Amino acid sequence: xxxxxxxxxWRGDDKTGGLQDVTVEANHGEVVLDIIHRVQATxxxxxxxxxxxxxxxxxxxxxxINGKPRLACMTQVASYPEDExxxxxxxxxxxxxxxxxxxxxxxxxxxMEIPSVEMPPGMKPGEPRMQQIDVERSQExxxxxxxxxxxxxxxxxxxxxxxxxxxxxxxxxIRIAELDMxxxxxxxxxxxxxxxxxxxxxxxxxxCCTEVCPEHIRITDNAIxxxxxxxxxxxxxxxxxxxxxxxxxxxxx
Amino acid sequence: MATGVFSQGRAKISERTLxxxxxxxxxxxxxxxxxxxxxxxxxxxxxxxxxxxxPLISPFYSPCLSTACVAGASLLGTPFGIIHIFGMVLSPxxxxxxxxxxxxxxxxxxxxxxxxxxxxxPPACAVAEPHSKYTGETRAxxxxxxxxxxxxxxxxxxNVLLTVDAILAFRNPxxxxxxxxxxxLVLLANATFxxxxxxSCHTCRHTVGGRLRxxxxxxxxxKAWTFVSKLNHYHQNFAWVSLLGVAFAxxxxxxxxxxxxxxxxxx
Numbered sequence: 001x002x003x004x005x006x007x008x009x010w011r012g013d014d015k016t017g018g019l020q021d022v023t024v025e026a027n028h029g030e031v032v033l034d035i036i037h038r039v040q041a042t043x044x045x046x047x048x049x050x051x052x053x054x055x056x057x058x059x060x061x062x063x064x065i066n067g068k069p070r071l072a073c074m075t076q077v078a079s080y081p082e083d084e085x086x087x088x089x090x091x092x093x094x095x096x097x098x099x100x101x102x103x104x105x106x107x108x109x110x111x112m113e114i115p116s117v118e119m120p121p122g123m124k125p126g127e128p129r130m131q132q133i134d135v136e137r138s139q140e141x142x143x144x145x146x147x148x149x150x151x152x153x154x155x156x157x158x159x160x161x162x163x164x165x166x167x168x169x170x171x172x173x174i175r176i177a178e179l180d181m182x183x184x185x186x187x188x189x190x191x192x193x194x195x196x197x198x199x200x201x202x203x204x205x206x207x208c209c210t211e212v213c214p215e216h217i218r219i220t221d222n223a224i225x226x227x228x229x230x231x232x233x234x235x236x237x238x239x240x241x242x243x244x245x246x247x248x249x250x251x252x253x
Numbered sequence: 254m255a256t257g258v259f260s261q262g263r264a265k266i267s268e269r270t271l272x273x274x275x276x277x278x279x280x281x282x283x284x285x286x287x288x289x290x291x292x293x294x295x296x297x298x299x300x301x302x303x304x305x306x307x308p309l310i311s312p313f314y315s316p317c318l319s320t321a322c323v324a325g326a327s328l329l330g331t332p333f334g335i336i337h338i339f340g341m342v343l344s345p346x347x348x349x350x351x352x353x354x355x356x357x358x359x360x361x362x363x364x365x366x367x368x369x370x371x372x373x374x375p376p377a378c379a380v381a382e383p384h385s386k387y388t389g390e391t392r393a394x395x396x397x398x399x400x401x402x403x404x405x406x407x408x409x410x411x412n413v414l415l416t417v418d419a420i421l422a423f424r425n426p427x428x429x430x431x432x433x434x435x436x437x438l439v440l441l442a443n444a445t446f447x448x449x450x451x452x453s454c455h456t457c458r459h460t461v462g463g464r465l466r467x468x469x470x471x472x473x474x475x476k477a478w479t480f481v482s483k484l485n486h487y488h489q490n491f492a493w494v495s496l497l498g499v500a501f502a503x504x505x506x507x508x509x510x511x512x513x514x515x516x517x518x519x520x
Contacts (some may be wrong), residue, residue: 014262067272067379087271092379095262131469155375159257160387183467201396202389204368205361208378221455221485225361229402229459236399
């Protein structure tokens with residue numbers, strides 16, 4: 001069942017590089033990561049590629065295959081026509097280190113800027129009790145494997161390097177949403193900081209993050225838009241603002 | 254200075270995208286359908302005629318609020334007199350269209366649609382956009398997108414009025430009740446599609462329960478949120494069906510009003 005596969009693999013570093021043609025055998029059922037490993041073993045011994053679990057759960061083998069951000073370990077070779085040349089490049093939103101490996105430290109810096117959950121004072125470990133219906137929204141966001149494909153495809157930073165300072169990206173909007181929807185979190189400035197520090201207003205909800213998410217998290221519908229609406233509650237809706245002042249609604253929710 | 258995918262430090266690739274699929278088809282279709290609707294709606298809004306054929310009224314002209322409206326078309330009376338602009342009578346449609354137009358313009362789905370297909374920001378995922386700067390919805394005029402909920406509220410009022418129009422269409426041209434025509438079905442379908450579109454809206458989802466932190470303390474709102482969340486999954490579909498439904502209802506009423514076709518009665 002083997003087929004001969006034509007590949008174009010980007011090779012280079014942060015200074016120079018280009019696409020190199022390779023022809024390799026592919027077996028039935030193999031994924032793109034298998035093919036990259038075969039190329040590495042037989043033709044390009046120094047080809048750099050980041051990978052780990054080969055099961056779509058570690059988020060390491062993110063790259064762009066025929067221009068689309070994907071996990072190489074979850075991309076079946078058979079999904080491409082036999083005569084098609086498959087082009088493999090590193091993520092194009094981040095600085096390249098070598099070949100298919102990029103420097104994704106931008107994401108770790110952004111992660112550190114978001115304060116984690118803050119429990120009510122005096123609550124000891126083991127004491128919190130939450131009902132399933134109160135946490136199920138947040139649980140969807142906990143499926144994130146941090147492959148950063150959503151960050152890679154987001155045009156706000158992919159197409160505008162200068163926005164990286166002021167824009168956290170979809171991966172971190174689901175983190176903020178997760179915390180803002182947390183039934184016990186007492187930090188009340190998450191909406192304000194989402195808008196003013198993490199650039200939620202930069203997102204124009206074109207849903208590319210949702211399209212590429214390998215965990216099928218509905219990033220835009222379930223995290224970004226609800227956060228935008230919560231920001232409107234607090235910042236742009238005069239009636240809600242007035243209501244919150246009169247009835248202290250935030251405390252009631 | 255190179256920016257975006259051509260920024261210093263990123264992989265040196267000269268193509269704006271390496272996608273090999275027909276990524277441009279979807280934004281092109283969206284562009285063509287939306288532009289066709291905009292042209293048609295503009296022509297009809299300025300036509301100021303052929304919008305009422307007892308008991309049917311075009312959704313573009315309902316509620317008809319001006320004394321310029323034809324007799325019998327004003328469900329809520331005529332609080333506005335005849336307004337002249339540049340020597341022409343202002344079409345009653347222009348008094349109300351800002352509300353449904355605003356609702357759709359600020360809709361989270363349509364934003365995706367027109368940002369991609371009209372503004373190409375981006376034209377498709379992982380396809381570099383042509384703009385050198387981007388500030389998203391942080392500044393005027395796009396910061397006005399945050400008014401979506403007010404247009405949603407207005408949209409609900411319009412849905413009620415268009416539902417009343419559909420109910421009134423259970424009459425014959427002599428205003429006798431107990432009749433049903435093809436036009437009745439057209440207006441009913443239009444109102445139904447609009448209700449689905451409004452109720453599946455992200456703002457609706459937020460309003461009924463999305464803003465809560467503790468669903469367990471609000472079981473009825475949780476049920477409402479769960480229901481709207483299911484509808485919300487199909488918001489895009491409802492957006493298109495309702496848009497085409499409005500256009501079709503208008504075409505139908507116009508055809509009846511101009512006697513191009515007869516509004517056939519079932520009973």
